[in-house]
Amino acid sequence: MKKGTPTLSSLGRALTLLRVVIEDGGKSNLSSLARKVGLPVATAHRQATSLVEFGFLTPVSGGRHMAGPELLRLLYLIEPKEVIARLAMPAVEALAEDLGTTVHLGSFDGDMVTYRAKAGVSKGGLFTEVGGQLEAYCSGIGKVLLAHLPEDERNAYLANGPFVALTPHTITDPAELAHELDHVRSQGLAFDREEIEERLRCVAVPLFAPDGSVPLALSASFRNLAENDGTLSAAAERLVRAANNIKDELWPKHSSS
Amino acid sequence: MKKGTPTLSSLGRALTLLRVVIEDGGKSNLSSLARKVGLPVATAHRQATSLVEFGFLTPVSGGRHMAGPELLRLLYLIEPKEVIARLAMPAVEALAEDLGTTVHLGSFDGDMVTYRAKAGVSKGGLFTEVGGQLEAYCSGIGKVLLAHLPEDERNAYLANGPFVALTPHTITDPAELAHELDHVRSQGLAFDREEIEERLRCVAVPLFAPDGSVPLALSASFRNLAENDGTLSAAAERLVRAANNIKDELWPKHSSS
């Protein structure tokens, strides 16, 4: 029985209460929440009072609580895309290993795709690098992200061309691109068929946040595939599964019984 | 010396560390942060380890840390508008008392203004109620919120009329409304000159969030003012001050020396 660094159990209990209060959304009073967590009321009360004192909670009428100013401040300091990308890393690496190719994780920032993670063999030497940016309209990740943008922003992007052809396959017509994005959204995945570089293809899938937005997209790239090679569609299936796993891990369904 | 409910000081220290780590944005390692907070490294290390264990932090390379999955989850559960409205309440009530009139706090949700707080005398019997919604284009709060919307969304709203006239003064022409909104944005405040109800006027100012967005707006309403009464502009000044106070309280400048 190894000792290791001991965990601050009282901190754990207090953070659990904090989580429960926030999840409750200010509907219940302290006693019922204490009961739900299986904590003595006295203890829960002391924790709640302290959390209020430290600004992580605020009392609202009737002994209920909601998020406090400090928590609100943290909320504006955190960059969800960055955090999600970090937390998804293990899954991304596993996927890359599994597929034996390069896997990317990217987000949409200021009309461009930011590559936030890159995993897997660099055989074929992909040009991308983490932190780098690329045009959105021609990559799989970009098309997924564009497809799930709020309608206003998507239209604004489409109206903001021009879309320069990088290869003969690049989609450069806004109307055609709009149609492609509709397709991507309904299919739940996007293909890049040599639109960015000859003989380079990829599949990309969205990573949904609980509010329905798509902060990140996941892609797998392949070089020199035969025209009717099944690799891409096989990879697509794996990507969808990986995306689902990440989603389930980050936003588990609460068995809130 | 009253006892009161004792505060969990260890919780406070751990939450301080959490805040410092997030504020740091994952730039520094633990020891430097511990030094900054004036905490023994051993203690800071134990707290950080525990925060990681509870999912509030995640380790990144080089002994640094960033927000963890639980914190991310909280982020998506919290409704900033609601929280800010709650935290601004005291200031809103003070302002209403100070001005001796009705003060409103509203947000923009789905093309409409949601009234999230109402304070002050109900003389003149304003029709609004907390939780109720109203068209945005004709109220002071609505115009402030529209004016500070991202350009895409503002244009989408303007294109989405029609704007029905509630009084002869209501702005119903999209182009004119667009011009008015530009004015509102550059002035930092909006007036409602009997646009929603005869003899009812109000001033409204934006409440800025740290990211530059305007989640809420603050307004003061007056009835039966003479055409050239200085009350409105006097109130405007007070509103601006109140908005600044709220902002400074919620997002204090860190003397991060």
Add this chain to the structure above:
DNA sequence: GTGCCTTTTTTCACAATGTGAGATAATATG
């Protein structure tokens, strides 16, 4: 590689501090 410095992690004795049952006050609820 070797040595030196910084940072991370563990150990451990001590007491500070969190704990929860129970009493009391405050508040809904009928």
Add this chain to the structure above:
DNA sequence: CATATTATCTCACATTGTGAAAAAAGGCAC
């Protein structure tokens, strides 16, 4: 007004957090 429910306080107890010091693990220059 009576009665439940909930919030808050008190206090004795030992759980649990604390921090100095030592050990282990990286970094970095040379």
